[in-house]
Amino acid sequence: MIDRRLSFLKPLEACLLKENPEWSSPLPFEEPPKSNETEEFDLAIPCFSLSKIRRQPPQKCAETIQQQIFAKKDELQIEKVEVLKGYVNIRFNAGTLGHLLFDRIREPLGDGRTALKNEKIVMEFSSPNIAKPFSIGHLRSTNIGASLCRIFTSLGASIVRINHLGDWGTQFGKMITAYKRFGSAEFVKGDPINNLYKLYVEFHEKEKDDPALLDEARDWFVKLEAGDAEAVELWKWFKDVSYHEFKRIYDRLKVDFDYVTGESFYNELMEKTVERLKKANLLKESEGALIVDLEPYGMPACLVRKSDGSTLYATRDLAAAEYRAKTFAPTKFVYVVGSEQILHFRQFFKVLELMGYPWAKDCVHVNFGLIKFPDGKMSTRKGNIILLEDVLDQAEKGALEIVRTKNLEKPEERRLSETEELEVARRVGTGAVIFFDLKAKRTKDVLFDWKDILNFEGDSGPYLQYTIVRQTSLLDRALTEGLKFSKKDIPALKEKEERELARRLLNFPATVEMAAREFEPSIISHELLEIAGVFNRFYMNVPLLKGDENLRAGRLVLVSLTQSVLKFGLSLLGIESPERM
Numbered sequence: 001m002i003d004r005r006l007s008f009l010k011p012l013e014a015c016l017l018k019e020n021p022e023w024s025s026p027l028p029f030e031e032p033p034k035s036n037e038t039e040e041f042d043l044a045i046p047c048f049s050l051s052k053i054r055r056q057p058p059q060k061c062a063e064t065i066q067q068q069i070f071a072k073k074d075e076l077q078i079e080k081v082e083v084l085k086g087y088v089n090i091r092f093n094a095g096t097l098g099h100l101l102f103d104r105i106r107e108p109l110g111d112g113r114t115a116l117k118n119e120k121i122v123m124e125f126s127s128p129n130i131a132k133p134f135s136i137g138h139l140r141s142t143n144i145g146a147s148l149c150r151i152f153t154s155l156g157a158s159i160v161r162i163n164h165l166g167d168w169g170t171q172f173g174k175m176i177t178a179y180k181r182f183g184s185a186e187f188v189k190g191d192p193i194n195n196l197y198k199l200y201v202e203f204h205e206k207e208k209d210d211p212a213l214l215d216e217a218r219d220w221f222v223k224l225e226a227g228d229a230e231a232v233e234l235w236k237w238f239k240d241v242s243y244h245e246f247k248r249i250y251d252r253l254k255v256d257f258d259y260v261t262g263e264s265f266y267n268e269l270m271e272k273t274v275e276r277l278k279k280a281n282l283l284k285e286s287e288g289a290l291i292v293d294l295e296p297y298g299m300p301a302c303l304v305r306k307s308d309g310s311t312l313y314a315t316r317d318l319a320a321a322e323y324r325a326k327t328f329a330p331t332k333f334v335y336v337v338g339s340e341q342i343l344h345f346r347q348f349f350k351v352l353e354l355m356g357y358p359w360a361k362d363c364v365h366v367n368f369g370l371i372k373f374p375d376g377k378m379s380t381r382k383g384n385i386i387l388l389e390d391v392l393d394q395a396e397k398g399a400l401e402i403v404r405t406k407n408l409e410k411p412e413e414r415r416l417s418e419t420e421e422l423e424v425a426r427r428v429g430t431g432a433v434i435f436f437d438l439k440a441k442r443t444k445d446v447l448f449d450w451k452d453i454l455n456f457e458g459d460s461g462p463y464l465q466y467t468i469v470r471q472t473s474l475l476d477r478a479l480t481e482g483l484k485f486s487k488k489d490i491p492a493l494k495e496k497e498e499r500e501l502a503r504r505l506l507n508f509p510a511t512v513e514m515a516a517r518e519f520e521p522s523i524i525s526h527e528l529l530e531i532a533g534v535f536n537r538f539y540m541n542v543p544l545l546k547g548d549e550n551l552r553a554g555r556l557v558l559v560s561l562t563q564s565v566l567k568f569g570l571s572l573l574g575i576e577s578p579e580r581m
């Protein structure tokens with residue numbers, strides 16, 4: 001993936017299109033081939049598509065292209081152009097790349113900042129269920145969603161962030177029944193979410209032997225939907241105490257929402273939605289319930305209203321989508337929800353399409369796999385759930401141990417204070433969990449593994465944070481030795497490591513855009529690990545504090561830019577970088 005907006009690529013593309021009008025934009029620019037020689041290229045142009053159009057062997061096309069470029073090489077700032085196996089490989093003048101790098105130190109995204117300026121995206125994410133603990137499963141939705149919001153925003157899109165709390169549905173009939181049968185106000189107040197959850201689990205255990213419980217629960221939900229005072233009061237109370245605890249986690253993860261409008265928010269709109277479905281001739285009766293038949297599309301029917309008159313999850317989603325379309329007129333409706341709901345979203349989007357909404361095509365289900373624990377999947381029903389807060393606490397504890405050990409290895413005058421240690425452990429611990437979550441391709445299941453998460457040498461958050469801290473001390477050392485850099489210190493890019501690093505840094509905006517296009521934060525985590533890897537090779541092999549002064553200053557520019565890209569990239573994932581550690 002090559003960022004075509006890079007200013008040194010534009011004239012090249014224009015020139016090639018003018019000389020070869022049958023070829024069309026965008027030209028198939030690619031990453032250069034990797035070679036072990038010092039001679040490195042910056043760009044490869046495969047000539048296979050041109051060869052098909054021209055009915056000429058690729059090698060012949062490549063030779064023609066090479067000659068065209070060679071004739072204009074000074075104007076195009078090209079140092080070298082070669083042909084190999086149907087590819088034209090190009091090396092730009094080092095000065096051209098160096099100039100561009102310098103301008104990026106404070107703005108790692110360069111021109112990318114406005115790439116999505118015409119987009120307005122409604123992002124629905126997190127959406128935990130009230131009266132249930134915030135599980136590590138909801139962590140994924142929260143992290144992926146919040147990260148996508150930051151990615152879109154950085155590219156100039158405007159975002160509406162919605163937390164679609166699970167605060168409505170038959171389970172609240174169950175909750176009220178459980179509370180009235182087995183609970184008390186004191187019991188709930190003692191430890192609200194956990195105790196509400198205990199009642200919920202108790203309900204499911206007793207319901208097996210006492211089917212009357214289920215009828216009672218159904219009645220309570222019908223009452224709740226009808227606005228019965230006692231039911232509504234209890235429900236409100238459950239909701240308040242739950243959100244109070246969720247908020248603590250959002251603060252820890254530094255996640256915010258523009259609207260916390262759960263399913264219940266759409267209650268009043270539901271009747272109209274059902275009306276519209278009726279008018280569109282989409283509703284059928286089936287055993288007293290109302291459904292939309294989706295058999296022609298190879299899917300089970302979408303249940304809109306139960307026989308007892310109560311509405312369903314899907315109905316609330318339909319009403320919410322109509323509301324969002326009207327209120328925000330977005331260019332995209334994004335739902336960050338686990339893969340187990342793929343069918344629900346296909347059904348729901350299909351119904352929107354059948355209702356004739358042109359924006360149905362702009363709805364996207366950004367699904368993701370499970371976080372699995374070595375001892376099996378956690379489940380809300382059975383009660384062996386793993387709590388996100390425990391995970392964060394444990395990560396911080398683990399990080400603190402490592403930070404303390406490392407701290408003791410330092411000379412006394414450079415040690416962190418106890419408060420500093422705690423702050424570093426907070427950033428490293430939380431960052432480690434977030435990075436672990438956003439490292440794998442989102443549709444994959446991930447196996448939770450403490451060793452992986454806190455490994456300072458592995459592909460982890462702490463490894464990236466540690467790289468940044470090492471860069472800071474390197475830049476500090478250079479400064480104390482009187483080495484400064486300014487606008488005139490354009491990186492000379494002599495060595496192959498610095499050239500590769502330069503290319504990756506310049507191409508970073510393309511990475512961010514690709515992550516946005518594919519709703520995939522892991523594209524960024526992956527690239528950050530690559531950049532850190534290339535940087536560490538550069539750091540090992542290229543003298544940074546010795547040798548020619550101009551060369552060194554230019555290399556410090558490269559260090560500083562690498563640092564801004566790593567910091568910026570981590571911030572897109574929601575990870576703070578410590579100053580020292």
Ligand code: ARG
Nearest residue numbers: 127128129164165166317337
């Ligand atoms: N509360 C649901 C759950 O935890 C997720 C809600 C997803 N969003 C939606 N619009 N259906 O399973």
